[in-house]
Amino acid sequence: xxxxxxxxxxxxxxxxxxxxxxxxxxxxxxxxxxxxxxxxxxxxxxxxxxxxxxxxxxxxxxxxxxxxxxxxxxxxxxxxxxxxxxxxxxxxxxxxxxxxxxxxxxxxxxxxxxxxxxxxxxxxxxxxxxxxxxxxxxxxxxxxxxxxxxxxxxxxxxxxxxxxxxxxxxxxxxxxxxxxxxxxxxxxxxxxxxxxxxxxxxxxxxxxxxxxxxxxxxxxxxxxxxxxxxxxxxxxxxxxxxxxxxxxxxxxxxxxxxxxxxxxxxxxxxxxxxxxxxxxxxxxxxxxxxxxxxxxxxxxxxxxxxxxxxxxxxxxxxxxxxxxxxxxxxxxxxxxxxxxxxxxxxxxxxxxxxxxxxxxxxxxxxxxxxxxxxxxxxxxxxxxxxxxxxxxxxxxxxxxxxxxxxxxxxxxxxxxxxxxxxxxxxxxxxxxxxxxxxxxxxxxxxxxxxxxxxxxxxxxxxxxxxxxxxxxxxxxxxxxxxxxxxxxxxxxxxxxxxxxxxxxxxxxx
Amino acid sequence: xxxxxxxxxxxxxxxxxxxxxxxxxxxxxxxxxxxxxxxxxxxxxxxxxxxxxxxxxxxxxxxxxxxxxxxxxxxxxxxxxxxxxxxxxxxxxxxxxxxxxxxxxxxxxxxxxxxxxxxxxxxxxxxxxxxxxxxxxxxxxxxxxxxxxxxxxxxxxxxxxxxxxxx
Numbered sequence: 179x180x181x182x183x184x185x186x187x188x189x190x191x192x193x194x195x196x197x198x199x200x201x202x203x204x205x206x207x208x209x210x211x212x213x214x215x216x217x218x219x220x221x222x223x224x225x226x227x228x229x230x231x232x233x234x235x236x237x238x239x240x241x242x243x244x245x246x247x248x249x250x251x252x253x254x255x256x257x258x259x260x261x262x263x264x265x266x267x268x269x270x271x272x273x274x275x276x277x278x279x280x281x282x283x284x285x286x287x288x289x290x291x292x293x294x295x296x297x298x299x300x301x302x303x304x305x306x307x308x309x310x311x312x313x314x315x316x317x318x319x320x321x322x323x324x325x326x327x328x329x330x331x332x333x334x335x336x337x338x339x340x341x342x343x344x345x346x347x348x349x350x351x352x353x354x355x356x357x358x359x360x361x362x363x364x365x366x367x368x369x370x371x372x373x374x375x376x377x378x379x380x381x382x383x384x385x386x387x388x389x390x391x392x393x394x395x396x397x398x399x400x401x402x403x404x405x406x407x408x409x410x411x412x413x414x415x416x417x418x419x420x421x422x423x424x425x426x427x428x429x430x431x432x433x434x435x436x437x438x439x440x441x442x443x444x445x446x447x448x449x450x451x452x453x454x455x456x457x458x459x460x461x462x463x464x465x466x467x468x469x470x471x472x473x474x475x476x477x478x479x480x481x482x483x484x485x486x487x488x489x490x491x492x493x494x495x496x497x498x499x500x501x502x503x504x505x506x507x508x509x510x511x512x513x514x515x516x517x518x519x520x521x522x523x524x525x526x527x528x529x530x531x532x533x534x535x536x537x538x539x540x541x542x543x544x545x546x547x548x549x550x551x552x553x554x555x556x557x558x559x560x561x562x563x564x565x566x567x568x569x570x571x572x573x574x575x576x577x578x579x580x581x582x583x584x585x586x587x588x589x590x591x592x593x594x595x596x597x598x599x600x601x602x603x604x605x606x607x608x609x610x611x612x613x614x615x616x617x618x619x620x621x622x623x624x625x626x627x628x629x630x631x632x633x634x635x636x637x638x639x640x641x642x643x644x645x646x647x648x649x650x651x652x653x654x655x656x657x658x659x660x661x662x663x664x665x666x667x668x669x670x671x672x673x674x675x676x677x678x679x680x681x682x683x684x685x686x687x
Numbered sequence: 688x689x690x691x692x693x694x695x696x697x698x699x700x701x702x703x704x705x706x707x708x709x710x711x712x713x714x715x716x717x718x719x720x721x722x723x724x725x726x727x728x729x730x731x732x733x734x735x736x737x738x739x740x741x742x743x744x745x746x747x748x749x750x751x752x753x754x755x756x757x758x759x760x761x762x763x764x765x766x767x768x769x770x771x772x773x774x775x776x777x778x779x780x781x782x783x784x785x786x787x788x789x790x791x792x793x794x795x796x797x798x799x800x801x802x803x804x805x806x807x808x809x810x811x812x813x814x815x816x817x818x819x820x821x822x823x824x825x826x827x828x829x830x831x832x833x834x835x836x837x838x839x840x841x842x843x844x845x846x847x848x849x850x851x852x853x854x
């Protein structure tokens with residue numbers, strides 16, 4: 179297990195090797211520094227420019243009469259001069275900022291330098307890479323540019339953002355970085371070198387537009403919208419007070435915003451598997467292509483919302499160390515909505531081996547079942563805890579296999595969380611005075627920061643003690659056999675072909 | 688099955704010898720907590736005496752009760768605090784009413800903090816906090832003698848290194 183601690187396998191090009199071709203040459207530090215695309219300031223600053231233009235237009239409209247007076251006088255020169263100065267200043271600052279932003283890549287790390295007044299140098303180790311995203315906001319897409327975002331597990335704002343690069347360049351860089359992070363050696367690349375061929379990928383699942391819309395219609399938020407849209411005008415007519423209508427847009431605005439976000443992000447969702455990880459593509463206005471290498475997913479959650487029950491639709495979310503929670507639903511969705519089979523397929527991408535003999539029966543028990551169901555091995559709440567959770571006490575439960583801990587809860591809207599045992603950070607038990615009275619306790623598995631917080635309440639205290647003990651022991655065993663950080667180096671060591679179809683996806687299997 | 692009365696239960700795994708924290712933590716916690724209650728109580732008592740509003744005396748009485756509760760509960764909390772170093776993990780147990788136990792494998796440790804505020808230094812104690820990649824891991828041991836805190840820090844660091852895993 180300590181093999182992964184050794185230095186990066188040799189054979190990689192020395193970091194200092196200068197490239198013979200191309201205009202950026204190796205600096206004194208032996209790194210080849212490159213700049214981002216020159217159009218970047220325009221793409222980044224278009225909002226500011228638009229706002230400025232709007233303000234000027236409005237001012238001009240308001241003061242047309244006075245403006246005409248000014249034009250007659252010498253004021254026009256002042257006005258134009260001021261405008262020119264502002265434009266020059268903004269352009270100059272953007273140019274400076276662009277000029278100061280440089281990045282370099284060597285065998286072990288990505289380096290980024292930026293900042294005009296407050297200079298920043300950031301260096302991220304490739305073997306600590308958690309995910310790589312290619313983000314294309316709508317303006318960037320018009321210019322054929324993309325932002326490359328490298329996530330490392332360093333808390334909020336720890337990502338390295340290379341913005342903006344040519345789309346093909348971003349893709350090539352992504353493939354190269356992932357290959358290096360995986361421990362597949364590639365030679366130092368000159369700027370004119372051909373973009374590395376993308377590794378073969380296999381399409382796994384996509385979300386049809388009709389189902390995405392259906393899933394959004396069948397949410398409690400949508401119900402609120404519909405009810406408000408009916409109730410407010412109705413109340414207005416009954417009360418005879420048309421003033422209430424002003425409340426309608428305000429109340430609906432936030433809800434509709436949430437729904438729109440969900441639609442926008444889930445639009446054209448595609449999941450695929452490649453040797454370098456799970457690929458997710460989605461987004462209407464902002465297109466996003468995410469790659470999460472194998473073994474970087476810390477927890478998976480399958481969730482069926484209340485109104486999805488009859489359609490048996492499931493949403494799959496994940497915890498990835500780099501993404502954190504702030505970005506919320508944007509990046510941590512493995513599948514916005516899918517049938518049970520699709521959701522299980524998505525789960526399989528992360529956890530190919532659940533460590534149970536009959537995976538399908540087990541998963542059906544996890545997704546549908548209640549009670550302890552001896553075959554599935556769920557430890558559920560004792561009967562006495564029905565006073566504490568009258569609806570869900572039969573459902574709430576934990577199952578442990580050799581590979582994962584599976585937590586199940588929710589009577590009507592089911593939530594099932596899967597935590598690979600080699601990814602659990604620590605285990606907690608807690609108990610308040612009421613729970614102590616009932617002889618029950620809470621079991622918590624600590625996963626990295628994210629949407630998923632695996633916890634089960636109201637289990638029998640003795641069961642909790644036993645489960646915590648087992649999680650600790652089995653996690654230790656699972657970690658000992660876990661895949662190394664450079665997930666493909668082991669495959670190479672075993673003499674297997676690196677670009678195999680799905681074989682490498684297993685990570686720890 | 689655990690008895691609701693509490694003795695062994697899930698917070699007392701078998702074969703674990705708990706290390707208590709220093710009783711000087713009682714003093715440190717009392718010094719930090721009591722002024723927050725006593726100062727408003729005294730001010731309110733003065734205000735009540737000056738204004739003659741009887742309602743204020745009820746607030747003063749409530750604060751006095753709170754003070755008594757604090758004086759009663761803090762020693763109990765400190766005595767309930769404990770940690771244990773096992774071969775592969777560190778256990779931390781605490782709480783009287785709301786009890787909790789956390790098990791942190793050494794290999795999951797990202798870094799260790801040793802902290803001592805002015806009150807802690809006056810009472811000659813320090814706190815050790817273990818950080819994993821999860822923000823939910825609450826592995827915090829307050830009230831260690833500085834020498835013990837340093838020993839624990841080094842020990843945790845060396846054990847963490849020996850069992851290091853990625854995320």
